[in-house]
């Protein structure tokens with residue numbers, strides 16, 4: 001049953017959920033309004049996460065995001081999302097051990113990745129590599145809990161290794177092997193630079209993963225759900241979600257934000273830049289959200305993390321530009337509920353951690369895998385294939401015109 005609570009995030013869309021439908025159908029399900037982008041339409045019943053877009057609240061399995069980011073770890077959070085509760089010490093040890101065990105890539109996968117063009121975007125490399133896992137672990141036993149558990153471990157373990165491997169390969173180097181003495185976040189940073197990261201930097205990166213791990217029925221999760229609902233293998237589910245996350249309106253925005261700050265170049269240019277985009281009705285990257293009509297709570301935490309890193313490693317001049325952009329956008333578009341989203345400050349954090357710009361979205365994917373897998377499991381528990389309908393706007397009963405008579 002859909003309760004008012006379960007559709008809270010849909011209702012927070014500035015009242016648009018009850019706004020004007022643009023067209024509709026009369027059919028077996030009564031009159032349905034057509035809502036572009038399925039705005040406000042519940043696609044699933046879920047107990048994984050909760051967003052209150054008016055108050056800026058995000059919870060994973062009922063636990064506030066702030067607590068998880070500051071007091072938990074990414075692996076604990078992934079466990080919580082996927083298996084429904086925080087792990088005990090033994091459960092976490094076993095989970096971490098299994099992930100560590102699965103971190104390495106088969107040499108055929110590494111060889112396959114060596115054939116990818118160096119100029120290709122790392123998100124495309126990740127999508128192809130994730131899909132290729134299905135070739136190597138092809139048994140599709142969706143009713144077997146052991147198969148589900150092994151697939152979860154493999155995917156969480158191997159996605160970061162794949163992202164780091166592509167980075168090394170495109171620089172002409174062999175991938176760096178994971179290090180068993182390093183935790184999940186620290187090991188990823190190590191595989192990127194072959195340098196053990198500073199513990200504070202590793203902790204901040206781990207918290208970034210937690211912040212990006214899950215976010216109700218966003219576009220990539222919806223994509224994962226649609227794919228999962230056909231009862232295909234989990235590698236196909238993750239590959240389709242990675243492809244969806246890559247777009248600039250979704251996860252790809254974090255990379256675009258840093259280019260935007262570079263393009264603006266100085267605090268003095270901010271007003272003109274924002275005004276120009278607003279007058280041309282162009283989107284400002286890292287702002288706006290279908291659900292949040294206030295500043296995204298994750299952006300608030302990421303901003304503090306950026307400041308923490310700047311105190312330690314030196315300020316990034318882009319941060320001053322970002323602060324001014326936030327101020328001017330709030331002034332011009334705050335009345336429409338346009339505020340910074342998760343992608344606005346994440347790039348600045350990743351940049352200070354030495355992560356290349358085009359890996360920002362793959363890093364988002366490393367984190368979001370936890371949410372995608374949680375939704376995959378939930379979908380399998382009560383699956384029905386997604387098969388929405390449409391509002392047909394074409395013609396009927398037209399004559400077939402032979403090719404020689406077509407004008």
Ligand code: SDX
Nearest residue numbers: 215218249250251253283284285286287288289290341343
């Ligand atoms: C993520 O869904 C999730 O939960 C996603 C995510 C997650 O964790 O999974 O939170 C991650 O994808 C964050 C979003 C990253 N994308 C960007 O930063 C790209 C820029 N933002 C937008 O394009 C936009 O705000 C979306 C895509 C995020 C939301 O799109 P909607 O809900 O379809 O909103 P819309 O495009 O229909 O805009 C509604 C109004 C319009 O004005 P009007 O025509 O009504 O006058 O708001 C304006 C828009 O022009 N608007 C913006 C704007 N975003 C919306 N105006 C300027 N700049 C913007 N960024």
